[in-house]
Amino acid sequence: MAGGGIVGWSAAAALKRRLPNLSVSVVDCAPPTNALAERIICTLPSMVDFHGDLGLSTADTVIRAGSGYRLGTRFEGWAEADYVHAYGSYGTALGSAPFHQYWLRAAETSAAAPFDSYSAAAESARRNRFAPPDGVSRAGLGTIGYGLHIDPPRYREMMRAFALHLGVTEISATVSDVRLSSGDGSIQSVQVGGAEAAADLYVDATGPDALLRSRLDDQWEDWSEWLPNDRVLIAQSSSPAEPSLLDSAVAIRGGWRWQAAAPGQTSHGAVYSSKHLTDSDAARIVAESGSSVALESAVDIRQGRWSQPWLRNCVAIGDAAVAVEPLEWTNLHLAHGAIDRLVALMPDRDFSPVELWDYNRQAGAEADRVRDFLVLHYTTMDGQSRAAVPPSLAHTLQQFSERGRLPFYEEETFSRDSWLAVLFGQSAIPDRIDPLTEAVSPAEADQAMEQMRGAIKTFVDRLPKYSDFLQRMSQKAA
Amino acid sequence: MLAVTQTRVVVVGGGTAGWMTAAALRTLLPGRCTVDLVESQEIGIVGVGEATLPHIRGFNERLGIDEADFMSATKATFKLGIDFENWGRVGDRYIHPFGTFGRGQGEVDFHQYWLRLRHEGVAVPDLEQYSMACIMARLGKFALPAKDPDDIASTFNYAYQFDATLYAPYLRARAERLGCRRTEGRIVDVELNGESGDVDAVILADGQRIVGDLFVDCSGFVSLLIGKALEEPFEDWSKWLPCDRAVAMPCRTETAITPYTGVIAMDWGWRWRIPLQHRTGNGYVYASAFVSDEQTRSDLVDAVEGEPIAEPRVLKFKAGRRRRSWVKNCVAVGLASGFLEPLESTSIYLIQAAITALVELFPDNPIADCDRDEFNRVVDLEYDRIRDFLILHYHATERSDSPFWDYVRTMEIPDSLAEKLELFRRRGRVVKYREGVFLEASWIAVYLGQRVTPLGHDLRADIPAPDALARGMETLRGEIKAVAEGMPDHSAMLSRYCPMAA
Numbered sequence A: 001m002a003g004g005g006i007v008g009w010s011a012a013a014a015l016k017r018r019l020p021n022l023s024v025s026v027v028d029c030a031p032p033t034n035a036l037a038e039r040i041i042c043t044l045p046s047m048v049d050f051h052g053d054l055g056l057s058t059a060d061t062v063i064r065a066g067s068g069y070r071l072g073t074r075f076e077g078w079a080e081a082d083y084v085h086a087y088g089s090y091g092t093a094l095g096s097a098p099f100h101q102y103w104l105r106a107a108e109t110s111a112a113a114p115f116d117s118y119s120a121a122a123e124s125a126r127r128n129r130f131a132p133p134d135g136v137s138r139a140g141l142g143t144i145g146y147g148l149h150i151d152p153p154r155y156r157e158m159m160r161a162f163a164l165h166l167g168v169t170e171i172s173a174t175v176s177d178v179r180l181s182s183g184d185g186s187i188q189s190v191q192v193g194g195a196e197a198a199a200d201l202y203v204d205a206t207g208p209d210a211l212l213r214s215r216l217d218d219q220w221e222d223w224s225e226w227l228p229n230d231r232v233l234i235a236q237s238s239s240p241a242e243p244s245l246l247d248s249a250v251a252i253r254g255g256w257r258w259q260a261a262a263p264g265q266t267s268h269g270a271v272y273s274s275k276h277l278t279d280s281d282a283a284r285i286v287a288e289s290g291s292s293v294a295l296e297s298a299v300d301i302r303q304g305r306w307s308q309p310w311l312r313n314c315v316a317i318g319d320a321a322v323a324v325e326p327l328e329w330t331n332l333h334l335a336h337g338a339i340d341r342l343v344a345l346m347p348d349r350d351f352s353p354v355e356l357w358d359y360n361r362q363a364g365a366e367a368d369r370v371r372d373f374l375v376l377h378y379t380t381m382d383g384q385s386r387a388a389v390p391p392s393l394a395h396t397l398q399q400f401s402e403r404g405r406l407p408f409y410e411e412e413t414f415s416r417d418s419w420l421a422v423l424f425g426q427s428a429i430p431d432r433i434d435p436l437t438e439a440v441s442p443a444e445a446d447q448a449m450e451q452m453r454g455a456i457k458t459f460v461d462r463l464p465k466y467s468d469f470l471q472r473m474s475q476k477a478a
Numbered sequence B: 001m002l003a004v005t006q007t008r009v010v011v012v013g014g015g016t017a018g019w020m021t022a023a024a025l026r027t028l029l030p031g032r033c034t035v036d037l038v039e040s041q042e043i044g045i046v047g048v049g050e051a052t053l054p055h056i057r058g059f060n061e062r063l064g065i066d067e068a069d070f071m072s073a074t075k076a077t078f079k080l081g082i083d084f085e086n087w088g089r090v091g092d093r094y095i096h097p098f099g100t101f102g103r104g105q106g107e108v109d110f111h112q113y114w115l116r117l118r119h120e121g122v123a124v125p126d127l128e129q130y131s132m133a134c135i136m137a138r139l140g141k142f143a144l145p146a147k148d149p150d151d152i153a154s155t156f157n158y159a160y161q162f163d164a165t166l167y168a169p170y171l172r173a174r175a176e177r178l179g180c181r182r183t184e185g186r187i188v189d190v191e192l193n194g195e196s197g198d199v200d201a202v203i204l205a206d207g208q209r210i211v212g213d214l215f216v217d218c219s220g221f222v223s224l225l226i227g228k229a230l231e232e233p234f235e236d237w238s239k240w241l242p243c244d245r246a247v248a249m250p251c252r253t254e255t256a257i258t259p260y261t262g263v264i265a266m267d268w269g270w271r272w273r274i275p276l277q278h279r280t281g282n283g284y285v286y287a288s289a290f291v292s293d294e295q296t297r298s299d300l301v302d303a304v305e306g307e308p309i310a311e312p313r314v315l316k317f318k319a320g321r322r323r324r325s326w327v328k329n330c331v332a333v334g335l336a337s338g339f340l341e342p343l344e345s346t347s348i349y350l351i352q353a354a355i356t357a358l359v360e361l362f363p364d365n366p367i368a369d370c371d372r373d374e375f376n377r378v379v380d381l382e383y384d385r386i387r388d389f390l391i392l393h394y395h396a397t398e399r400s401d402s403p404f405w406d407y408v409r410t411m412e413i414p415d416s417l418a419e420k421l422e423l424f425r426r427r428g429r430v431v432k433y434r435e436g437v438f439l440e441a442s443w444i445a446v447y448l449g450q451r452v453t454p455l456g457h458d459l460r461a462d463i464p465a466p467d468a469l470a471r472g473m474e475t476l477r478g479e480i481k482a483v484a485e486g487m488p489d490h491s492a493m494l495s496r497y498c499p500m501a502a
Helices: A006-018 A046-054 A058-064 A099-108 A120-127 A152-166 A279-287 A331-345 A353-379 A391-403 A416-425 A435-439 A442-462 A466-477 B016-028 B055-062 B067-073 B110-119 B132-139 B164-177 B224-229 B293-303 B347-360 B369-395 B403-410 B415-427 B440-449 B466-485 B490-497
Strands: A025-027 A068-070 A072-076 A083-086 A147-149 A169-171 A175-180 A187-192 A195-197 A202-204 A220-222 A231-237 A246-252 A255-261 A266-272 A304-306 A314-316 B007-012 B033-039 B077-079 B081-085 B093-097 B159-161 B181-184 B187-192 B199-204 B209-211 B214-217 B234-236 B245-248 B261-266 B269-275 B280-286 B313-316 B320-322 B330-332
Touching: A006 A025, A006 A046, A006 A152, A006 A331, A046 A058, A046 A147, A046 A331, A058 A147, A058 A152, A058 A466, A072 A120, A083 A120, A083 A416, A099 A416, A099 A435, A099 A442, A120 A442, A231 A279, A255 A279, A266 A279, A304 A353, A331 A353, A353 A391, A353 A416, A353 B415, A391 B369, B007 B016, B007 B209, B016 B033, B016 B055, B016 B164, B016 B347, B055 B067, B055 B159, B055 B347, B067 B164, B067 B490, B077 B490, B081 B132, B093 B132, B093 B440, B110 B466, B132 B466, B187 B224, B199 B224, B214 B224, B224 B330, B245 B293, B261 B293, B269 B293, B280 B293, B330 B347, B347 B369, B369 B403, B369 B415, B369 B440, B415 B440
Parallel strands: A025 A169, A072 A246, A202 A314, B007 B033, B007 B214, B033 B181, B081 B261, B214 B330
Antiparallel strands: A068 A147, A072 A083, A175 A187, A187 A195, A220 A304, A231 A266, A246 A255, A255 A266, B077 B159, B081 B093, B187 B199, B199 B209, B234 B320, B245 B280, B245 B313, B261 B269, B269 B280
């Protein structure tokens, strides 16, 4: 395992925990500052599942590593009105058409509240009240998912300690050279701190430079035509007075900026295109977004992915495999996806092309679906001319704008409700309503939708304030 | 918003496809369309598709059909899977179950643990011993699945075997009650619009002219509208699926009514055995390039278990599909759109998939291209995936006892299937799709049942201690057996739940 960041140590821990017969060594070199999976504090609900597979409880990781909870993102300035993309369902079943079709019909006659007011997670997030979902289904409420805010250095330290405890070996050195076999071009050994290290499989978690993987071929798919942002500025300020379950993503000229109030720190940052915004303007915007904001220097990103993240005996994961801006916080999620696949599809030493093909097919589809979801935010932005979009997204947009349909794709990260939250949030409205809605009268549907909002309100009223919840948790642990 | 107008739908053909379409449209989109169905008593129902897949339950439910009432009316039986005989080698036998192997809940597929023990040289019983559906089928038992997902009796699904000549009239009664107009008559001409090329009307033998906005071609193999009138080309798949004829002959049931369909490989193709409450359907599907009609006809007559109820009847077909199933204002549903042999009971499933897509993409007037394109994308995907699954049955064999088996064993297969096969051979992995008619257990059953043996297994299956794993599997096997044995006999269940209507 080359790379001693969060991605490298998480992968080492997962491999050792779930395939204990493997022997795993980590070359503990620090990934560069543009390896975003190592630096972004916001994570998706898949984080909680990843911990579950490793046998780590969220309460443990939250308390030990200074993490907090998060329910979603408020998008400000992306459309006429702000909207919340929260994790979990929007609306519950009603007749034979999907919920959003009834909402659309009601919205036409202005009988509907904003789409995100039918999401229990969004409502909890807005009102900053929280308790982890108990899995009990309640009428009209739907499901709630949550991600975490992490403190990256502390989280990395926790993952490293856990991996070492599981029996992973640490090599404290950097990768200085990669030696390829003259025969099939696979990696023969890597030069680490003056010594040579050889392995059956090399996992490249060295960040965007992909120190190992980049030596094997240069088949990189560039996404800059669709995702032109190429600079990221990260900053932080002190602990917020009141930690928040809801992060914000604010549209700015030439890009967007974020703010996330985690229990231990407030994270700020900006993502922008160097063609449209200078570093100094970006720095000014971020500095003004809070008091005494400590800025770091802006870094370059180049959005895209390897056509084949796994080639011969080397597989790239995390930022080494796919680089995207942190909009929707998918950086660490994509790394976890790669780690899960690696565990599930671990092949034989001869790396049969068909097994690698299966891995690459899944990895490629997952990355492309995330790419489409990010591009979606820009193509449906108010007042913007529709930029070029990938063909798969064009298909989705066409089906949606004609009749509110979302075609199915394999390896999708974001649920249909997530897609709808962004589409409706950004005022994309289909031309036609699904005729299947006609079986339920508007009055009946209005009443059911009113009941959903009532159920959500009652539920959120009973939740503790987030800060009280956190306090109680740390008392319990003490 | 566009104005809502009622679309005038004309369904051409009154078989299973026609009446399923009419009933679905009138139930689900009553305010959106009127439905005229044209059929002729002179033309019979092909009615090959007597055995179904579990998806039909969802379709019936959506239409508000009561299960027991429907089963009684169509003299239906329960179906837990398909029993394949003589496929890998003569004498081999396996069940493709509607259900999981093991509990189907863990992170690692159950068959991986089974493979691991085999690789370690442990004498583990056949995989079907760990499948609720297989054991119920073997014991001839049936009860409705349990609702609690932790109950082993929840790990199976089921479909029906029914008399297709009774299903269409059953749906007809419903559709007519819901306002579908039926016109009796033979279609002699199809009137196309000189400008748009759309179908304007169909002309009947008595001179009646039936106009519509949207035509659904359910005319069967003749493919009256999409094939004949609109001339949409047919993609021929017979190089992979060379069977092009079937001889069918129902007989009296002599043995117990089995809760599964029998599919027996023969010298020149295969034979079906579909037990209904009142009779058993039989047929021999074969490739006419290799064998004569007389030969298969006499083989079938020799093979059936009971006294024949009708004379053997020969059907001709060709495997493949129309390049597009929706052209202009004409949607083909069922045999008019394509044909895949009934080896895995997919005929009615394909009808249902097309109807579901049509309901979801029901067009306005004029029809938008994007509705048509999306429909064709969805339907093509269904056909293509089933095609690969069917080819697998022929190709994964060691049989070399006739030129027919030599051909299918050595033929070139589509790349998409070759990759899947190789992936399974390596480590028992199944390419997972979240959407698709046949899920992992189906592929696993056929691969292992036809001697595609993985060299390795999932490394995660090595984690449990050997004795704990063997004990756990033995406990599971015992539990499945005990639960199945406690269930009613299939025939007892039928006579209590849905005795056939007189």
